[in-house]
Amino acid sequence: MPELRRDxxxxxxxxxxxxxxxxxxxxxxxxxxxTPGRLCPFCPGHEDKTPHEVYASGRPGDxxxxxxxxxxxxxNRFPALRIEGxxxxxxxxxxxxxxxxxxxxxxxxxxxxxxxxxxxxxAELTDVLAAMKARVLDLAKDARFRYVVLxxxxxxxxxxxxxxxxxxxxxLPVVPRQVQEEIEGARxxxxxxxxxxxxxxxxxxxxxxxxxxxxxxxxxxxxPYAPRSPFETWIAPRAHASRFEExxxxxxxxxxxxxxxxxxxxxxxxxxxDYNFMIHSNPLRDPPSPSYHWHVEIMPALTQxxxxxxxxxxxxxxxxxxxxxxxxxxxxx
Amino acid sequence: MPELRRDxxxxxxxxxxxxxxxxxxxxxxxxxxxTPGRLCPFCPGHEDKTPHEVYASGRPGDxxxxxxxxxxxxxNRFPALRIEGxxxxxxxxxxxxxxxxxxxxxxxxxxxxxxxxxxxxxAELTDVLAAMKARVLDLAKDARFRYVVLxxxxxxxxxxxxxxxxxxxxxLPVVPRQVQEEIEGARxxxxxxxxxxxxxxxxxxxxxxxxxxxxxxxxxxxxPYAPRSPFETWIAPRAHASRFEExxxxxxxxxxxxxxxxxxxxxxxxxxxDYNFMIHSNPLRDPPSPSYHWHVEIMPALTQxxxxxxxxxxxxxxxxxxxxxxxxxxxxx
Numbered sequence: 001m002p003e004l005r006r007d008x009x010x011x012x013x014x015x016x017x018x019x020x021x022x023x024x025x026x027x028x029x030x031x032x033x034x035t036p037g038r039l040c041p042f043c044p045g046h047e048d049k050t051p052h053e054v055y056a057s058g059r060p061g062d063x064x065x066x067x068x069x070x071x072x073x074x075x076n077r078f079p080a081l082r083i084e085g086x087x088x089x090x091x092x093x094x095x096x097x098x099x100x101x102x103x104x105x106x107x108x109x110x111x112x113x114x115x116x117x118x119x120x121x122x123a124e125l126t127d128v129l130a131a132m133k134a135r136v137l138d139l140a141k142d143a144r145f146r147y148v149v150l151x152x153x154x155x156x157x158x159x160x161x162x163x164x165x166x167x168x169x170x171x172l173p174v175v176p177r178q179v180q181e182e183i184e185g186a187r188x189x190x191x192x193x194x195x196x197x198x199x200x201x202x203x204x205x206x207x208x209x210x211x212x213x214x215x216x217x218x219x220x221x222x223x224p225y226a227p228r229s230p231f232e233t234w235i236a237p238r239a240h241a242s243r244f245e246e247x248x249x250x251x252x253x254x255x256x257x258x259x260x261x262x263x264x265x266x267x268x269x270x271x272x273x274d275y276n277f278m279i280h281s282n283p284l285r286d287p288p289s290p291s292y293h294w295h296v297e298i299m300p301a302l303t304q305x306x307x308x309x310x311x312x313x314x315x316x317x318x319x320x321x322x323x324x325x326x327x328x329x330x331x332x333x
Numbered sequence: 334m335p336e337l338r339r340d341x342x343x344x345x346x347x348x349x350x351x352x353x354x355x356x357x358x359x360x361x362x363x364x365x366x367x368t369p370g371r372l373c374p375f376c377p378g379h380e381d382k383t384p385h386e387v388y389a390s391g392r393p394g395d396x397x398x399x400x401x402x403x404x405x406x407x408x409n410r411f412p413a414l415r416i417e418g419x420x421x422x423x424x425x426x427x428x429x430x431x432x433x434x435x436x437x438x439x440x441x442x443x444x445x446x447x448x449x450x451x452x453x454x455x456a457e458l459t460d461v462l463a464a465m466k467a468r469v470l471d472l473a474k475d476a477r478f479r480y481v482v483l484x485x486x487x488x489x490x491x492x493x494x495x496x497x498x499x500x501x502x503x504x505l506p507v508v509p510r511q512v513q514e515e516i517e518g519a520r521x522x523x524x525x526x527x528x529x530x531x532x533x534x535x536x537x538x539x540x541x542x543x544x545x546x547x548x549x550x551x552x553x554x555x556x557p558y559a560p561r562s563p564f565e566t567w568i569a570p571r572a573h574a575s576r577f578e579e580x581x582x583x584x585x586x587x588x589x590x591x592x593x594x595x596x597x598x599x600x601x602x603x604x605x606x607d608y609n610f611m612i613h614s615n616p617l618r619d620p621p622s623p624s625y626h627w628h629v630e631i632m633p634a635l636t637q638x639x640x641x642x643x644x645x646x647x648x649x650x651x652x653x654x655x656x657x658x659x660x661x662x663x664x665x666x
Binding site: 003005006007008009010011012013014015016017018080092093094095149151170172176177178179181182185186189197198200201204208224225226227228278312313314315316317318319320321 | 336338339340341342343344345346347348349350351413425426427428482484503505509510511512514515518519522530531533534537541557558559560561611645646647648649650651652653654
């Protein structure tokens with residue numbers, strides 16, 4: 001059983017997941033890509049190579065785990081957490097631990113092995129976001145879970161171990177520290193000013209436009225003022241909204257348009273970089289928040305995180321966000 | 334001029350350092366090592382290839398920037414921060430920025446190109462720690478600085494761009510967020526219990542011994558209860574002490590003994606892994622703290638930090654610290 005352990009000084013939770021070590025090794029340098037259609041467990045026709053699906057869209061007929069889907073969600077074969085069991089919170093001397101319960105799922109974004117997320121049409125990308133939303137709403141029914149982390153590792157240096165385009169989710173019995181810190185920072189700002197800090201950011205970015213990458217009727221993509229790494233880009237709804245999974249489909253379509261455009265611009269500007277993104281949203285059990293504002297953080301894997309960053313939480317970024325945004329505005333999206 | 338910018342939500346400071354981009358490229362995969370004695374700027378006889386030294390020990394005679402030294406400290410040729418100027422704190426709409434003032438120095442740990450930190454005798458390693466201490470005490474005289482980050486990147490995957498064994502320091506006009514969070518967490522514990530959380534940790538680790546890696550009269554090396562990555566190891570003074578730079582030489586010698594032993598055990602256990610370490614100490618201008626306890630955090634670069642970790646601050650570690658410590662206790666140190 002995996003275990004969740006809490007650092008007693010700063011309160012950071014860590015998953016001790018011994019089963020993950022049994023994953024197929026990730027060699028350095030990268031192995032050649034799996035032959036599409038032959039060895040890839042995410043390709044249509046290979047549905048028996050994954051655990052039973054928990055979601056599929058686009059498939060004609062009722063048979064699960066069969067070809068014909070457009071987006072398919074399956075449990076991770078090497079999960080960091082286990083779905084069964086109680087949380088088992090307990091003390092361990094001065095320390096805190098609990099059972100490593102949670103869900104770890106893979107969102108297979110397209111049936112076509114060779115296509116990346118940036119290649120998908122807006123309608124296809126909307127289907128991917130709709131699959132994420134459906135999974136969050138389903139997992140929210142489980143009272144043990146307090147947060148669902150939605151994220152994507154694209155490319156080997158960003159941590160992807162399977163080439164076929166996919167993203168992941170991890171449902172947790174605790175709120176991740178980084179999200180908690182954002183929530184607390186946003187609450188402090190709201191206590192002081194009775195405004196959402198993200199709404200303030202969106203307003204300043206739309207007014208100044210120097211860090212703007214793209215906008216449409218409902219979403220804005222911009223380089224944050226203090227980016228941790230070159231070409232870090234955030235996408236946020238223009239109007240206040242605390243929860244990703246409450247967005248109606250027509251707004252998910254606009255989010256998909258902004259996300260697809262941003263990913264294509266990053267690809268055009270940087271020559272197909274590896275990247276990570278994560279969706280930050282209000283915790284599952286909390287009421288809608290006037291101070292927290294959901295958003296996507298996209299981080300191209302261009303610089304190495306070294307000892308200084310690791311040990312200090314202080315980042316050195318050689319590219320000013322104004323230059324990154326200007327560059328991204330000039331390339332096709 | 335580099336710039337310090339503050340994230341308005343969580344308060345994280347970031348260095349925007351455009352000059353760093355002009356560093357010699359760090360190719361992937363790694364380039365062959367520089368030929369010792371021919372091209373290496375850190376080898377004796379090449380003192381003119383670095384900026385003028387700010388510290389040297391062991392050299393007979395008074396001439397600076399000449400061979401004969403045992404440890405030498407020079408300003409970084411591609412500094413993330415600049416030593417001249419005022420802090421220039423100002424608002425930028427809702428954002429905060431200041432001039433990127435600070436010091437960025439390189440501690441050349443040995444004159445011998447082929448030797449690693451783990452190869453040094455305890456007395457040589459003590460000289461390295463004494464050089465770090467001397468630099469912190471000197472930089473502390475500059476009232477603009479509030480913190481000195483002491484860290485090492487060993488090996489390319491850990492971020493080192495020069496092979497010749499060295500560590501670095503960055504003096505900052507702000508306290509790094511990760512240290513600030515530790516200080517605040519330790520203060521909360523002290524407010525509640527009137528004890529230092531690190532002293533409590535040292536006591537539990539010395540009693541249980543399952544996560545213990547090494548100890549001597551004054552220092553203990555152990556795997557932390559909630560490690561972010563496999564084989565993460567901390568070294569802490571057994572008795573309460575808030576500041577690294579106040580340690581007398583006889584205690585630095587015992588710290589060197591614990592550090593050298595730990596690095597040799599990590600090397601024997603893991604086959605010469607790349608690693609980072611950082612010294613966490615009380616901020617320069619603060620009074621001695623009853624709640625904060627200085628320590629070294631060593632992080633072998635074994636797992637990739639991917640989107641999930643980046644975006645959530647939540648780490649997945651496949652190796653329980655009890656297994657890592659047991660393994661490290663069994664190998665020669």
